[in-house]
Amino acid sequence: MGENVENPKSKKDWIDKVWSPAxxxxxxRDINFSTTSDIDIEPIYGPEDLPDSSGxxxxxxxxxxxxxxxxxxTMYRGRLWTMRQYSGFASAExxxxxxxxxxxxxxxxxSMAFDLPTQTGYDSDHPIALGEVGKVGVPIxxxxxxxxxxxxxxxxxxxxxxxxxATASILLAYYIAVAKKQGVPAKDLRGTIQNDLLKEYVARxxxxxxxxxxxxxxxxxFAYCASETPNWNTISISGYHMREAGCTAVxxxxxxxxxxxxxxxxxxxxGLEVDDFAPQLAFFFVAQSDLLEEVAKFRAARRLWAKIMxxxxxxxxxxxxxxxxxxxxxxxxLTAQQVDNNVVRSTLQALSAVLGGTQSLHVNSKDEAxxxxxxxxxxxxxxxxxxxxxxxxITNSIDPLAGSYLIExxxxxxxxxxxxxxxxxxxxxxxxxxxxxxxxxxxxxEAAYQMQLEIEKGSRLVVGVNAFQSTEEPxxxxxxxxxxxxxxxxxxxxxxxxxxxxxxxxxALANLSKVARSEDNTMPAIIECVEALATTGxxxxxxxxxxxxxxxxxxx
Amino acid sequence: MSTTTPKRILIAKPGLDGHDRGxxxxxRGLRDAGFEVIYTGIRQxxxxxxxxxLQEDVDAIGLSILSGAHLDLxxxxxxxxxxxxxxxxxxxxxGIIPKQDYQELEELGIKGIFGPGTSLGDIVSYxxxx
Numbered sequence: 001m002g003e004n005v006e007n008p009k010s011k012k013d014w015i016d017k018v019w020s021p022a023x024x025x026x027x028x029r030d031i032n033f034s035t036t037s038d039i040d041i042e043p044i045y046g047p048e049d050l051p052d053s054s055g056x057x058x059x060x061x062x063x064x065x066x067x068x069x070x071x072x073x074t075m076y077r078g079r080l081w082t083m084r085q086y087s088g089f090a091s092a093e094x095x096x097x098x099x100x101x102x103x104x105x106x107x108x109x110x111s112m113a114f115d116l117p118t119q120t121g122y123d124s125d126h127p128i129a130l131g132e133v134g135k136v137g138v139p140i141x142x143x144x145x146x147x148x149x150x151x152x153x154x155x156x157x158x159x160x161x162x163x164x165x166a167t168a169s170i171l172l173a174y175y176i177a178v179a180k181k182q183g184v185p186a187k188d189l190r191g192t193i194q195n196d197l198l199k200e201y202v203a204r205x206x207x208x209x210x211x212x213x214x215x216x217x218x219x220x221x222f223a224y225c226a227s228e229t230p231n232w233n234t235i236s237i238s239g240y241h242m243r244e245a246g247c248t249a250v251x252x253x254x255x256x257x258x259x260x261x262x263x264x265x266x267x268x269x270x271g272l273e274v275d276d277f278a279p280q281l282a283f284f285f286v287a288q289s290d291l292l293e294e295v296a297k298f299r300a301a302r303r304l305w306a307k308i309m310x311x312x313x314x315x316x317x318x319x320x321x322x323x324x325x326x327x328x329x330x331x332x333x334l335t336a337q338q339v340d341n342n343v344v345r346s347t348l349q350a351l352s353a354v355l356g357g358t359q360s361l362h363v364n365s366k367d368e369a370x371x372x373x374x375x376x377x378x379x380x381x382x383x384x385x386x387x388x389x390x391x392x393x394i395t396n397s398i399d400p401l402a403g404s405y406l407i408e409x410x411x412x413x414x415x416x417x418x419x420x421x422x423x424x425x426x427x428x429x430x431x432x433x434x435x436x437x438x439x440x441x442x443x444x445x446e447a448a449y450q451m452q453l454e455i456e457k458g459s460r461l462v463v464g465v466n467a468f469q470s471t472e473e474p475x476x477x478x479x480x481x482x483x484x485x486x487x488x489x490x491x492x493x494x495x496x497x498x499x500x501x502x503x504x505x506x507x508a509l510a511n512l513s514k515v516a517r518s519e520d521n522t523m524p525a526i527i528e529c530v531e532a533l534a535t536t537g538x539x540x541x542x543x544x545x546x547x548x549x550x551x552x553x554x555x556x
Numbered sequence: 557m558s559t560t561t562p563k564r565i566l567i568a569k570p571g572l573d574g575h576d577r578g579x580x581x582x583x584r585g586l587r588d589a590g591f592e593v594i595y596t597g598i599r600q601x602x603x604x605x606x607x608x609x610l611q612e613d614v615d616a617i618g619l620s621i622l623s624g625a626h627l628d629l630x631x632x633x634x635x636x637x638x639x640x641x642x643x644x645x646x647x648x649x650x651g652i653i654p655k656q657d658y659q660e661l662e663e664l665g666i667k668g669i670f671g672p673g674t675s676l677g678d679i680v681s682y683x684x685x686x
Contacts, residue, residue: 371654
């Protein structure tokens with residue numbers, strides 16, 4: 001109970017007269033309260049914490065620069081976010097069945113997960129693929145695999161997101177070629193390809209080539225898609241994996257936008273006009289557990305990107321200035337203990353994404369600290385999205401937390417802190433050089449280790465893990481991949497290799513080799529390869545020979 | 557204050573997955589606990605891990621994997637170590653490994669399996685007891 005003071009006149013007045021005496025009588029639960037980015041959180045926020053008058057335009061209005069409040073004029077009143085559960089496993093057939101199930105259940109877009117051999121440019125029969133085929137995603141070794149994955153799915157109707165990076169050009173080529181076979185022209189294709197190699201060097205690890213040729217493949221794809229697939233997002237610049245690897249919310253904004261700056265600079269250096277390709281850039285963030293910091297993060301990232309596009313790159317097209325993003329809840333927060341709690345965690349995280357104005361969303365499933373999710377667990381994830389969309393009421397007004405003293409103050413602080421980090425990366429010579437020096441990697445390792453130490457000390461509580469534990473729990477049912485799937489996959493690969501016209505394959509691969517050595521765009525040559533039934537591994541081998549392979553810089 | 561040389565531990569990431577947060581945190585935790593730690597980096601084949609174990613003359617190997625390929629790759633690593641005469645090197649593991657697989661891995665000789673949520677303290681005391 002505080003003292004009964006008449007009408008505190010300001011926040012300071014209230015702190016002095018009401019809060020301080022109360023804390024003197026009874027200490028608070030902690031000496032200080034802070035976000036994951038170590039931003040101190042005060043007991044209350046008031047009008048004095050809003051941006052000063054010169055900055056008040058920063059809050060602004062939806063669909064108006066600097067887009068703090070959202071990128072569309074109607075947001076979820078017009079159209080809900082795209083519900084997109086990331087999936088793919090076992091084989092093209094199993095994956096196709098799961099996609100059709102999810103679409104039947106009301107999912108509104110597809111999100112394709114590839115197995116690691118496909119992601120790193122190996123066919124399913126390569127020795128290094130042992131045990132990995134179909135494990136974390138669908139194996140796609142050639143165009144027929146891709147055709148099966150989209151069997152009975154009309155590519156003119158569905159939007160598809162593909163989590164693929166080093167082999168992005170090849171997988172997009174398969175998609176375009178399958179669409180062509182379905183009679184769907186490339187210009188009608190809607191979707192997103194991740195195509196973000198910089199964060200692979202920093203955190204996710206599925207790079208093949210060194211940064212320079214990777215940037216060339218990326219900008220080739222930008223240029224090709226600017227004219228051929230205008231409704232396709234050519235990159236999904238991702239903070240997700242860096243945050244999962246351990247960085248803070250501020251670092252997530254800063255590293256992601258510094259990577260985005262590097263891509264824009266590379267495309268401009270390759271001769272593209274900023275407003276020709278920038279409308280097709282998309283972003284990808286995590287929704288972590290600190291709900292208010294996350295809402296502020298999405299808003300701050302949107303505002304900072306708009307300013308960068310206008311102030312640094314002179315963009316004139318509002319579409320280039322809008323940061324449109326996909327969100328996934330935080331896999332790293334899922335616990336193997338008391339797995340039902342993960343449904344609650346994921347719901348809270350998804351709530352922050354919606355309050356933050358996401359364009360599409362994946363909600364993790366409760367069993368993912370143990371294995372790939374079962375169909376039952378994925379259905380609960382999709383239902384979580386549908387409950388947020390149709391029952392919670394948070395979709396009725398745009399940016400509903402705007403004007404909250406705390407949210408606006410935190411949005412400002414995150415923007416300012418992220419801006420400082422970007423300046424630091426600029427001073428190092430930009431994101432690519434910073435990566436080569438291991439800057440982001442070290443920052444992430446340090447943050448991850450410190451967080452683990454906090455859990456060890458008990459200053460950070462994880463329910464069911466270092467607090468509120470239960471006794472031994474029975475194992476839950478998990479999804480297993482039948483080893484037969486891998487054998488079938490390799491058998492199909494052999495059949496395709498036997499039936500294709502080998503001189504046509506050789507000619508297409510030779511042409512790709514020639515194009516890759518020149519400055520011409522690699523996309524048309526890659527499409528020619530996939531249509532000749534060249535494989536993911538064969539195409540990647542051609543490029544490995546020319547571009548070389550990236551060696552990991554091991555730091556811990 | 558101990559005068560004995562610290563145990564040498566290899567932390568290795570078999571398979572193709574790049575999720576190295578856990579491996580790096582464990583490597584650093586063991587180093588801070590006084591062990592000599594060598595970390596291989598990602599995408600190691602069984603042969604590369606056996607080679608590293610030989611060259612570095614390690615007392616224990618910690619394998620971290622999150623891709624689900626453990627039942628294919630761990631037996632290949634164990635066999636490679638046996639062929640190289642490294643039968644007495646202790647092997648422990650972590651990552652995304654379902655409980656259903658623990659028995660098969662224990663029968664292979666992988667006695668310490670540390671799933672998500674394990675504290676560094678538990679891993680340090682396991683390595684101390686080797």
